[in-house]
Amino acid sequence: MGVLQNNQLVSLDVRNGNNTNLFLRADNNPNLNCISVDDSVWAATNWNMVDNHTIFSYNCGNSSQYTLIPDSAFEQRLIDYGYDTIQDGKVLTSNISSIDSLDVSTPPNMFSPPKIYDLTGIESFSNLRFLNCGFNELTNLDLTQNSLLNNLMCGFNNIQNLNISQNINLEKLMCSHNPISNIDLTQNINLKALNCAVMSINELDVSQNLNLDTIHCGYNQISNLDLSNNQSLIALFCGFNQLESLDIKNGNNINFTDFQANNNDSLYCISVDDSTWASNNWSAYIDSQTVFSNNCNPSTIDIIENLNNFLTYPNPTNNLIQIEIENYNGSIEAALYDFTGKLLEATNSTKLSLVNYPKGIYLLKVAYGDRIEEVKVVKE
Structure with missing residues (x-):
């Protein structure tokens, strides 16, 4: 047990290899900015009796510990937010490790700051939950150290590969308008909203993402899409693909708020819960050669x-x-x-x-x- 509240601590190291069996209370320590622990993610999840300004880290080090920020546009954003002071290619890690929300997007308008090409340094934002880095010139995005991330907006970049296998808390992913040809969502079981439109993917596997309620996957080269197990799904935009089969027989069609599957020239049949209901409600959003059926079994066609x-x-x-x-x-x-x-x-x-x-x-x-x-x- 560690009861250390109401002190003047400036440093605290509890890395003893036994944190999972330790009770820790360290609130009301106004000068304690960082606690060194065995596992920062586990500590942040299980130890909440600390001050809001106090964060957990694998190695707090000392106040002179820096994170390299090689992209000057990225560092300038941190300066603008007050997390850094001068353009020197680095930032105090203690200034950024507790940040839970960061918007460094560059929307296209006349007042936009310079675009960011390199987001190196984002790995030290260990408490980050929300990240918007859209409308930049990123070609690579490494978020493997940002395990708490639950909302990622990285659309309108030049990202070719996106590894989100370590971001198991992700609930919202907006990655459209990137030259990504493959995306692995099998580890993102908490995902609720996905926008992967206008990319280069020809396959989309969401069989493990049972919480998904919204999918935007239009303007790709997807040929087959099976959403029959996605019972929470209520919005689907899959037009302008190369679909040959589409199964949305998920038992929840009548609760859909949006559906669109047109401009799929080789899509002749869509499996739905009720073909009559679908024809009455969705016929305006499919091509003329496409029909709805309760069972588009290939053996029948x-x-x-x-x-x-x-x-x-x-x-x-x-x-x-x-x-x-x-x-x-x-x-x-x-x-x-x-x-x-x-x-x-x-x-x-x-x-x-x-x-x-x-x-x-x-x-x-x-x-x-x-x-x-x-x-x-x-x-x-």
Whole structure:
């Protein structure tokens, strides 16, 4: 037990390798700025009987301990905030280690300060919860030491790789407009809001992010998006991608506040909770070839070219479909359905025109002899 309140402490070192079994109280020490501990994150989480100005660190050192700030624009922001005094490429670590919120963004306007190219030194902001460094010229962002971070805004930079695997407390991530091609969110299980639009990603795995309620992932190259396990999701913007499959059957569709999935030319079916409800409420936000279904099971829409030499071509088509059955000279009955199962046309001809139908997926059923074949037909 360590009960040290109401003193005049200027330094305190409790690094004994046994902090997890120690009770510590050190409030009302006006000159105590830093306590050296075994694990600063654990201490900040478990020991709250300290003054607001007192922080925990692996090694408080002495008052002359500095953190290097090589980017002059970044250091000038710290000077403007009163955390530093002169441009000398460094700042007192004790001046920044307790800061929990930092905005060094550079919005594009005539009064903006110079842009930041290097955020080296951010690792010493060990108490940081909120960081906005957007609208700069950053190419690298190392936040592996900022384990308490829960809100990160780093959009509109030139960041190519973003490692947030150590930021397990992250709840909000705004990283849009960066040339990032891959983003790993598997460790960010507390994430609630994600904006990764206008990047270069072709895959987005949010299967571990069950608290997500908002996703902006438009203007990427994503081909498949499965959100069926994200039951908290109520807002999705995934337009302008290369989606071929989209599953938002999460049991919460009726509580959605926003949905948009247009400009996905190869997206023909979206799995939803209720196709009728989705069609009534979301049809304005999808492309003309896209339909809603309770189950867009690939086995129901894959093109069938079976062992009996039953052929349909060209498929996809923008006009005629030719039906050909090798070694069969009898009559046929062909029926064309839309993806909801509505009969559109029936014929005995081996040629079927789709010229008057909109782009999308259709089901063609052909009966001949004692067989019935089904094939997906794609109108481009």
